[in-house]
Amino acid sequence: MSKIVDPFTLNQWYAVRTENKNGPDRTHRTRLLGVDIICQDDENGQVSIRRLDRTESQDSELPSRKRYGLVWTSLGMPESGIFEMPETEEEGRRHFVWDAVTVKTSGLRAIENFLDLAHFPYVHSGILGEEPLTEVTDYQVERINNEIWVKDCSFHQPKAAAIAEEGIHVNYIYRVPHPFVSILYKTCPLFPEKFDVIALMVLPREEDVCDIYTTASLFDNVNTDVEILHFQQKIFLQDRLILENQVPKLLPLGGRSEVSVRADAASIAYRRWLLDNGLSYGACTG
Amino acid sequence: MSINFNKYHWFAFYASQQIMPAEIRARSMWNTDIAVWREENGSIHAWKNRCPHRGMRLSYGFIRGSQLVCLYHGWNYEGATAQCSYIPAQPNLKGPKTACVRDFACFEKHGLVWISTVAEAEKEPDFSDFGEAEQTIHFCRSIFVNESPGLVGEILKTSIFIPYGNDLADGAKLKIETSQAEHHQTGANYQAIWQSGRDKKKKTELTCQTEVRNNAILVNHYKDDQGNEGSLIFALLPIDDKKTGVHVLFSGDFSSQSLTSAKRHYAKWAKRMRWSIENRNLQTDSFNPWI
Ligand code: FES
Ligand SMILES: [Fe+2]
Secondary structure: OOOOOOHHHHOOOEEEEEOOOOOHHHEEEEEEOOEEEEEEEOOOOOEEEEEOOOOHHHOOEEOOEEEOOEEEEOOOOOOOOOOOOHHHHOOOOEEEEEEEEEEOOOHHHHHHHHOOOOOHHHHOEOOOEOOOOOOOOOOEEEEEOOEEEEEEEEEEEOOOOOOOOOOEEEEEEEEEEEOOEEEEEEEOOOOOOOEEEEEEEEEEEEOOEEEEEEEEEEOOOOOOHHHHHHHHHHHHHHHHHHHOOEOOOOEEOOOOOOOOOHHHHHHHHHHHHHHHOOOOOOEEOO | OOOOOOOOOOEEEEEHHHOOOOOEEEEEEOOEEEEEEEOOOOOEEEEEOOOOOOOEOHHHOEEEOOEEEOOOOOOEEEOOOOEEEEOOOOOOOOOOOOOEOOEEEEEEEOOEEEEEOOOOOOOOOOOHHHOOOHHHEEEEEEEEEOOOHHHHHHHHHOOOOOOOOOOOOOOOOEEEEEEEEEEEOOEEEEEEEEEEOOOOOOEEEEEEEEEEEOOOEEEEEEEEOOOOEEEEEEEEEEEEOOEEEEEEEEEOOOOHHHHHHHHHHHHHHHHHHHHHHHOOOOOOOOOOOOO
């Protein structure tokens, strides 16, 4: 391990593979917090996971769980199970799990970008936002059970989802249950009283490189899987251009090197929460 | 005099012609990523390539009038002050004082944008000996060599070339018969005799005086025995410890037609020169780009 990983980061569950993706010999190699790991499926589809920097006698076996279409593990001792997303069990939803995309930046930058509304009219212009409707109205940020909740966000979006036909006013709720995971509840264009759920599950390979898994539970009975994937991919690529061009790659937690305004309340709360939990992996002090 | 790079000098950063109004370009100098951009009216600015808000590279942004707009959240920065003037997410908020981009002194001269990273830079490079008119020095091209700025400067001080107009044509196999260099306080003098590979009897003699100006500029006055004379100018840009930019310029009497072919002639030489510096034989001390 190149750097001592702080306990908050170490003792989390991380998605390391989609459930159904597998390499030759039913193995899948990846990297978690600077450690090479390997997932191996047996005939019954049970996944065992090992870290490759230790021999068997040194206790190389890692825990393995399946949840939300992903395989999860941890290098530490998680205090609890994988976070719950009860909303996804609601009837009538279509579930999606998209395979990881590698992004050359800290996973924390990716989560912060996901929590940000102000970039919609510029980075996702014509889709999730549009000039001159750029104002971010005040929203609420709370800490509940050591999670961050961002509530009462609303934004005008020209094309809020693959299924949206016209611009609508969208309400957003964000939840951060884990330093490298964020869940978004967003007005469904089809049933304005319901929420689509989109989650970003980040695997920090290194401090400054991450794999991003995205899951979604949507109400959409019109678009094909491929059409929905394309919509998601387009947004993702727009964000990736930003993420790979932020300097520095590590997220500054010191509050000195980046200027914030009220519209950044979610980002400020996220950074403070990371700091209060003693996180340092993927972060810098500036 | 050896080439002494320090931050108190002006460095040729970009060719003016490569930055059109309302365009942004970026590259490094001393390991610092710097964006140069023009307002719609053509005024030029050199800024640290980082938005004070969330660190986005400003070179991905766009220009509106006299403002640079960051791509990430659209914060506007005023050209003249580098100060944030508008935050789209909060249209009624005045840009905070701290939302100010680091800007660098810059001006344009002889087809180049010159910048300095310190406020108290030494005096601007002087090319008045080439005449006052801007057109007396022609920009040829910029090349980037994977070698340290100091070494590239030393090599270029006595680097041998064929002057434009000499009838030892491009592409002919050449052999240096003799070459002599003498380094002194303010530069170097050197001579070389070329022999054509095809016609052994055909020779040319080149005499050069290189003068180091403002530390990072080499002015090479050349003359050959066929009556071609003029100057080649290398304005060096330290990108980092291992990479050097070389802006190649030249001066002399050219018709507009011969100007184009002279540019091509020296551009070709410059590429050749880069190749030979990067692949040079460390055992031999005399430098010949055609070996
Ligand atoms: S990073 Fe430039 S406006 Fe936000
Ligand atoms: Fe985005």
